[in-house]
Amino acid sequence: MITRTTRWPAPAKLNLFLYITGRRPDGYHELQTLFQFLDHSDTLTITANDSGIISLFPAIEGVATEDNLIYRAADALRRIAGINAGAEIHIDKILPMGGGLGGGSSDAATALVALNYLWQINFSVDELAEIGLKLGADVPVFVRGISAFAEGVGEKLQPAEPEEKWFLVAKPDVSIATVDIFTHPELIRDTEKRTLGALLAGVYENDCEKIVRRLHPEVDKALSWLLEYAPSRLTGTGACVFAEFSTQQDALATLNKLPNWLQGFVAKGVNTSPLLTALNAHSTDCQ
Secondary structure (H helix, E strand, C coil): CCCCCEEEEEEEEEEEEEEEEEECCCCCEEEEEEEEEEEEEEEEEEEEECCCCEEEECCCCCCCHHHCHHHHHHHHHHHHHCCCCEEEEEEECCCCCCCCCCHHHHHHHHHHHHHHHHCCCCCCHHHHHHHHHCCCCCHHHHHHCECEEEECCCCEEEECCCCCCEEEEEEECCCCCHHHHHCCCCCCCCCCCCCHHHHHHCCCCECCHHHHHHHCHHHHHHHHHHCCCCCEEECCCCCCEEEEECCHHHHHHHHCCCCCCEEEEEEEEECECHHHHHHHHHHHHCC
16 A cells, blocks of 8 residues: 555546437437546645544535445445545545536546555456446546546547647536436437547537527527637537637636626646546656
């Protein structure tokens, strides 16, 4: 066991496009989406120990520790590994909840990857991704740490290398529950499946955007504002919207014009997750 205190990023993701191609009998949706990471992350500071207790700080108001995805990930990992290890985990949370940036899934994936290393379990990436899938459909892409084209419910991943642009990400004062969008009767669920080549060559869109704009006027207003400056769309089921730029300077210039009813940040799209970079750095330090 590695007991020194270490810091681990839990990066945001964007859905550069998102198409819903069907609905399965179990209620889950078949989709095609393109994930890219951002160099903008929550941070988990972790100290592994042999106490058998997993402690999370600070607590999230209204969420029991046992229901937190970070705790569930850590507990599942040690249970499957058959060990009684513990850890103190401090979360520096900057990714908004209900924003479509994958913050909860990313936090869970970081817990899996970091504790697999710190507890010296040495599960493979495939084994970690399998554990992650039981926690959430987006967890495996964060575990693998490579930008990817996803199909199925998001678990069928094919590595991809979209252009690493600069993004302005903005969030109006609203939080959106994914379940509310995916259960809406008017959600588009029959978009034609296409090859990755055809999707990459087309105009990027998000099938959730029409419903989200109708249900949440704040999101509609944010998208309309951003479209004045650059190609803009919704990520995931929202509430965050994003605009893409070729240079950091252009993205920052638009950020400086952001109205006070929007919160935002500028970040670089990256095809190798900051989590994977951190894991490689920690592993090198121990050699």
